[in-house]
Amino acid sequence: MSLVVMKFGGTSVEDPAAITRTAAIVAGRVALGKQPVVVVSAMAKVTDSLLRAAAASEKGDRVAALEISAQLRQRHRETAAQLIKNPASSTELIEFIDQKFDSLDEVLRGLAAILELTPRISDLIVSYGERLSSRIVAAAFAELGIRAIAVDAREIVITDSTFQKAVPQDALIEKRASENLLPLINQGQVPVMGGFIAANEAGITTTLGRGGSDFTGALIGGALEAEAIEIWTDVDGIMTADPRVCPDALRVKIISFEEAAELAYFGAKVLHPATILPAVKKNIPVLVLNSRNAACEGTRITSLAPHCRSPFKSIAVKKRLSIIDVVASRMLMTHGYMKEIFTIFDKHKCAVDMVSTSEVSVSLTVDSNDNLPALAADLGQLADVKYEGRKALICMVGDDIRGRNGMAAQVFSAIRHINVRMISQGASEINMSFMIDEDDADEAVRSLHAAFFQDPDPTIFDVEARRS
Numbered sequence: 089m090s091l092v093v094m095k096f097g098g099t100s101v102e103d104p105a106a107i108t109r110t111a112a113i114v115a116g117r118v119a120l121g122k123q124p125v126v127v128v129s130a131m132a133k134v135t136d137s138l139l140r141a142a143a144a145s146e147k148g149d150r151v152a153a154l155e156i157s158a159q160l161r162q163r164h165r166e167t168a169a170q171l172i173k174n175p176a177s178s179t180e181l182i183e184f185i186d187q188k189f190d191s192l193d194e195v196l197r198g199l200a201a202i203l204e205l206t207p208r209i210s211d212l213i214v215s216y217g218e219r220l221s222s223r224i225v226a227a228a229f230a231e232l233g234i235r236a237i238a239v240d241a242r243e244i245v246i247t248d249s250t251f252q253k254a255v256p257q258d259a260l261i262e263k264r265a266s267e268n269l270l271p272l273i274n275q276g277q278v279p280v281m282g283g284f285i286a287a288n289e290a291g292i293t294t295t296l297g298r299g300g301s302d303f304t305g306a307l308i309g310g311a312l313e314a315e316a317i318e319i320w321t322d323v324d325g326i327m328t329a330d331p332r333v334c335p336d337a338l339r340v341k342i343i344s345f346e347e348a349a350e351l352a353y354f355g356a357k358v359l360h361p362a363t364i365l366p367a368v369k370k371n372i373p374v375l376v377l378n379s380r381n382a383a384c385e386g387t388r389i390t391s392l393a394p395h396c397r398s399p400f401k402s403i404a405v406k407k408r409l410s411i412i413d414v415v416a417s418r419m420l421m422t423h424g425y426m427k428e429i430f431t432i433f434d435k436h437k438c439a440v441d442m443v444s445t446s447e448v449s450v451s452l453t454v455d456s457n458d459n460l461p462a463l464a465a466d467l468g469q470l471a472d473v474k475y476e477g478r479k480a481l482i483c484m485v486g487d488d489i490r491g492r493n494g495m496a497a498q499v500f501s502a503i504r505h506i507n508v509r510m511i512s513q514g515a516s517e518i519n520m521s522f523m524i525d526e527d528d529a530d531e532a533v534r535s536l537h538a539a540f541f542q543d544p545d546p547t548i549f550d551v552e553a554r555r556s
């Protein structure tokens with residue numbers, strides 16, 4: 089079998105033109121003899137709008153909530169009307185859209201009366217985005233000659249009841265996928281389902297967390313043992329650096345799962361870190377591809393990357409961070425001190441990115457946020473505390489960094505003109521990170537890129553693009 093899961097993000101289904109491009113890509117795979125299962129996100133920005141509608145309702149602003157819903161209804165209706173010319177299917181689809189928005193409006197009105205938005209209701213409200221997009225996309229595919237069939241993801245992707253971040257139940261998903269999807273695929277049909285949305289065993293709607301459509305793609309790919317999972321987005325793949333900062337950034341042709349996961353954490357915006365897991369477990373390659381540039385071969389993410397001549401694959405940056413310095417002489421030779429510090433971070437629900445310690449001080453980095461003064465006040469009970477914002481974390485990713493001599497010297501000499509605040513290499517063999525001022529970040533990336541990607545290995549990087 090040559091089953092491929094093709095996941096298309098919000099920008100790949102954002103309007104009739106994007107959906108038509110997406111259809112052509114899927115039709116191309118079918119023509120090659122592939123058996124696609126298509127997973128789509130909600131149309132771009134729809135999830136955000138639904139969450140705004142929910143927030144307005146919760147505050148009792150029924151009018152604002154229904155206005156957002158009316159605009160969304162309009163957008164979905166227009167998209168459907170432009171794509172579907174066959175009168176019978178057009179009427180059927182528009183009726184479906186109206187029914188969904190009627191029921192969404194009911195929920196929003198109810199919420200405006202009870203004024204309490206639970207995670208469960210939030211999941212129900214956002215689920216409309218993918219329920220609608222998958223139906224519209226399936227209808228558009230059919231119109232263009234693909235034997236597409238819409239499948240409600242909530243019948244396949246079964247999770248626990250942790251609303252807004254539900255945990256998939258692998259065995260059940262496998263069972264449902266083989267019972268409900270395989271027969272369709274074997275008949276030559278192309279199932280089209282929404283990503284991100286799921287249901288618990290009782291059939292109550294859940295979601296996998298924001299950006300969760302990639303996760304759905306990987307879950308379905310894993311359950312069906314697909315030969316590949318394609319993540320179609322609007323960039324050419326994983327790059328050696330952000331091309332807006334570094335114009336001679338190159339596409340990375342192949343990268344390991346671990347390296348990609350490190351990068352995903354930095355919001356490389358290319359894929360959701362959790363995408364990695366179900367695919368890794370089954371050794372299924374993941375391809376990141378561009379639906380606006382389908383000819384580009386993208387980035388292939390595999391369990392083991394081939395050997396690379398140069399140490400690093402990509403330079404990622406995370407901005408808007410703060411450094412918190414905790415200095416206490418009573419820390420000297422005591423145990424349990426770190427625990428106390430982390431308990432305070434936990435209390436403020438503040439995730440720590442990087443930690444470095446000396447005998448009497450600890451420096452930690454966190455996302456800059458409004459809780460910092462309160463957090464610092466609590467830490468102040470234990471020690472002297474200082475915090476400073478506008479910091480950036482630079483993360484150099486590549487396999488086998490530890491196995492090479494002189495890496496740190498090369499990295500820091502490339503940025504010797506920049507003040508480095510914290511350094512971490514840690515247990516990971518594939519990540520070397522350090523903290524600098526946010527204002528120095530772009531310059532640091534350019535200097536590092538110039539130092540490490542001067543003579544890129546053509547098996548790993550798309551050097552053709554640089555030559556042409």
Ligand code: ASP
Nearest residue numbers: 129135284298299300301
């Ligand atoms: N539509 C969802 C979101 O915006 C899921 C996704 O696009 O992956 O978070």
Ligand code: MG
Nearest residue numbers: 097098299301
């Ligand atoms: Mg996404």
